[in-house]
Amino acid sequence: xxxxxESGGVVVQPGGSLRLSCAASGFTFDDYAMHWVRxxxxxxxxxxxxxxxxxxxxxxxxxxxxxxxxxxDNSKNSLYLQMNSLRAEDTALYYCAKDIAGNVxxxxxxxxxxxxxxxxxxx
Amino acid sequence: DIQMTQSPSTLSASVGDRVTITCRASxxxxxxxxWYQQKPGKAPKLLIYKASSLESGVPSRFSGSGSGTEFxxxxxxxxxxxxxxxxxxxxxxxxxxxxxxxxxxDIK
Numbered sequence: 001x002x003x004x005x006e007s008g009g010v011v012v013q014p015g016g017s018l019r020l021s022c023a024a025s026g027f028t029f030d031d032y033a034m035h036w037v038r039x040x041x042x043x044x045x046x047x048x049x050x051x052x053x054x055x056x057x058x059x060x061x062x063x064x065x066x067x068x069x070x071x072x073d074n075s076k077n078s079l080y081l082q083m084n085s086l087r088a089e090d091t092a093l094y095y096c097a098k099d100i101a102g103n104v105x106x107x108x109x110x111x112x113x114x115x116x117x118x119x120x121x122x123x
Numbered sequence: 124d125i126q127m128t129q130s131p132s133t134l135s136a137s138v139g140d141r142v143t144i145t146c147r148a149s150x151x152x153x154x155x156x157x158w159y160q161q162k163p164g165k166a167p168k169l170l171i172y173k174a175s176s177l178e179s180g181v182p183s184r185f186s187g188s189g190s191g192t193e194f195x196x197x198x199x200x201x202x203x204x205x206x207x208x209x210x211x212x213x214x215x216x217x218x219x220x221x222x223x224x225x226x227x228x229d230i231k
Contacts, residue, residue, distance in 0.1 A: 035220075044210065044222055044223075044224050044225050045159075045161075045167065045212070045222040045225075046222065047212075047219065047220040047222070050220075061219055062219070095167075100169070100172060106217070107172075107214060108155070108214030108215075108217070108220045109172050109214050110157075110159075110167075110169060111169050111172075111178065113166035113167055113168075115166055116166060
């Protein structure tokens with residue numbers, strides 16, 4: 001059974017930093033690209049970032065480019081999101097999501113999601 | 124960036140109704156469109172990918188159609204478990220995988 005478990009969400013002050021983690025199990029982690037998607041309270045979904053199966057390629061939404069860094073450790077079946085220079089508008093539930101494509105391809109759609117970890121940016 | 128719109132934003136329907144939700148892209152995305160269902164307090168669930176391919180385990184009452192800039196999600200006979208918010212999402216370009224604003228389906 002595929003499981004994605006996020007952690008690391010807390011209350012942080014504007015300008016602060018935070019690192020989110022996602023522990024994956026139930027599938028061959030290094031066969032798949034992975035994503036972070038966020039949802040502000042009461043709002044819709046926003047794709048944040050993508051990392052290829054080997055970490056060699058990364059992509060970001062314009063809203064986080066230059067502030068957030070996605071990474072992965074395939075030896076630990078783990079995905080990360082380093083978040084710097086946090087703003088109030090970054091307050092959201094952050095989901096880790098698995099790309100639907102296998103065999104090291106990228107589709108850009110998400111077949112499994114974690115339950116999310118809440119990041120609150122507030123003074 | 125590609126913008127996505129959905130209509131209606133809210134839809135009131137009864138069990139057994141046929142329901143259709145429309146999603147439009149600001150430019151052609153071929154068939155690179157997915158549909159998700161989200162219930163309160165839960166993560167989204169993939170229903171349809173590549174515009175019309177049903178994800179494994181999803182009931183056959185859900186179907187998707189369209190290509191280019193206009194797409195539809197149809198629920199052939201609404202069930203009690205289907206009351207939720209539905210999002211479309213384009214994945215045409217790595218420059219941004221954008222979601223529509225959502226359509227909430229509630230009980231009439």
